[in-house]
Amino acid sequence: MIDKLEFLLALAREQHFGRAAEACGVTQPTLSAGVKQLEDSFGVLLVNRGSRFQDFTLEGERVLDWARRIVGDSRAMREEVHALKHGLTGRLRIAAVPMAHAVIEPLTALYHERHPDVQFSILSHNAQQILSLLENLEIDAGVTYLDHEPNGRITGIPLYRERYCLLTSADAPLGDRDKVTWAEVAQVPLCMLTPDTKIRRIIEDLMRDAGGELKPMLESNALILLYTHVRTGRWATVMPARLAATLGLTDTLRAIPIVEPEASHTIGLVVLARKPMKPLTAALVAEARRLAPSLAD
């Protein structure tokens, strides 16, 4: 029963019987049969298909909702019983938005100190993806912006507020300033993350409000690419002050606060709002609460 529900979750994720089957480690006929069995047992169609996967029926969507709970609880149960015997072990799966990458290391450091047998998987994703990964049980926690609309299924633990600065060479235009305005930054050629990211939209909005427009010279989905370009002194970018400090500033590479307005957004840990949580997740929440005060500005 529960494994059939896992089939259904995989199907929702992959939108494809064959790939879902592969993800579950079974063959396509097996997964098809599993879904069909669920449908027979409920007496309703769960998936609309006409020679290929289309979408879920109304009933299918409801079952999916329950499946996420039930599968999540059954995993939490196994993890809890395992932890009772062996302490915290296993793999903690975290996804973080790029701009929050600087805070991941302090978090894993604290966690690892207390629970040295836990392994980490850390993925970079955008804010929307993180919420969907969480709800689909593909990660245990996210580190992202906390201003998503609250839906009751997700809890946020604030970590810090990110404030934006211009990361640029000291001899570039604006490079000698103590502070710059968004209108001024809009005039500078910039390296930027791709448009699917939240930081990109935040910056676009701020520039538009200041009467400017973002025209990135270079865009990438990899933070490290932005950084390696900016570090040469020939490019500039906008990033949170904390991230800039973590990556490393030099005499020639400066992080200049951007004002008018002094915008900020809260970054925090997000987890499924289920209690009890999985032990690995609960421990991460505890560490996040411990870490937060030291990140306050």
Next chain:
Amino acid sequence: MIDKLEFLLALAREQHFGRAAEACGVTQPTLSAGVKQLEDSFGVLLVNRGSRFQDFTLEGERVLDWARRIVGDSRAMREEVHALKHGLTGRLRIAAVPMAHAVIEPLTALYHERHPDVQFSILSHNAQQILSLLENLEIDAGVTYLDHEPNGRITGIPLYRERYCLLTSADAPLGDRDKVTWAEVAQVPLCMLTPDTKIRRIIEDLMRDAGGELKPMLESNALILLYTHVRTGRWATVMPARLAATLGLTDTLRAIPIVEPEASHTIGLVVLARKPMKPLTAALVAEARRLAPSLAD
């Protein structure tokens, strides 16, 4: 997997492999094998047994907790999908403390009017039993006192406050009064519910506080037996005013308010604090909220 968890719940209920098996509709070896399989898959012992059932291990208790959730959710899922197709059908299982019996009929009446295809099972149990039946998924809702210690797993919807009166013949001692005190009631020979009931403890406490002592002439676990005795005019009892009114008063059978103090306790609907709830249960909560205002005093 889920059926094995059901085995475990049955075992917790029956404390006996054979009876648990019977309750699940399987043979004893099947249930034993199911439990053993769970133990193998978790890698820990769940049940302590030495030639017979003893109790659950620490891990077993944790698994039981999860099993209640998972089994409950899986039932709720089935019910919800069924309701999407066929509307509300099935059987709503309610347990009520005897003193709340008067309020059951108005509740079922409202419910039945809106959902005529739903059948009812209504059981009489004491307050402790109702909470345990709820947590073990053996009933969908209870009607009982709301002053149990809140544990987060159970939600209460207040219905009314019960106030106590002496139900007695007009020509019996005290029968001509407008009100009587608990101290006076303690002097009268009474019919009472058995000591496992909450009302019994409430009355004992009130009488003791008034310097009296409860010495019931006749006790029973069946309300109807108390009523048939009292109705002859030769016996008296203490019961909530609402219940007395429902059972029916006559010229010779009077319900006299008891004062010093004018005690009262809140009665309400209790359900598992899980959302979403099972559709049948959610509908009952809705009706209870609708009914409550008309019961206010």
Next chain:
DNA sequence: ATTATTCAATAGAGATATTCTATTGATATA
């Protein structure tokens, strides 16, 4: 002390289910 009883585990057979490979049929794409 001896004999019954009760209880849960085990053995082994039969019945179900599950999962696989291979194939078909249907739809979309080149």
Next chain:
DNA sequence: TATATCAATAGAATATCTCTATTGAATAAT
């Protein structure tokens, strides 16, 4: 029109589940 993709189906092999019958251990009764 030919080709590729996708999910369903058929059929065989395997795994699992559940049953009856029995054993072994622990209690209770004689």
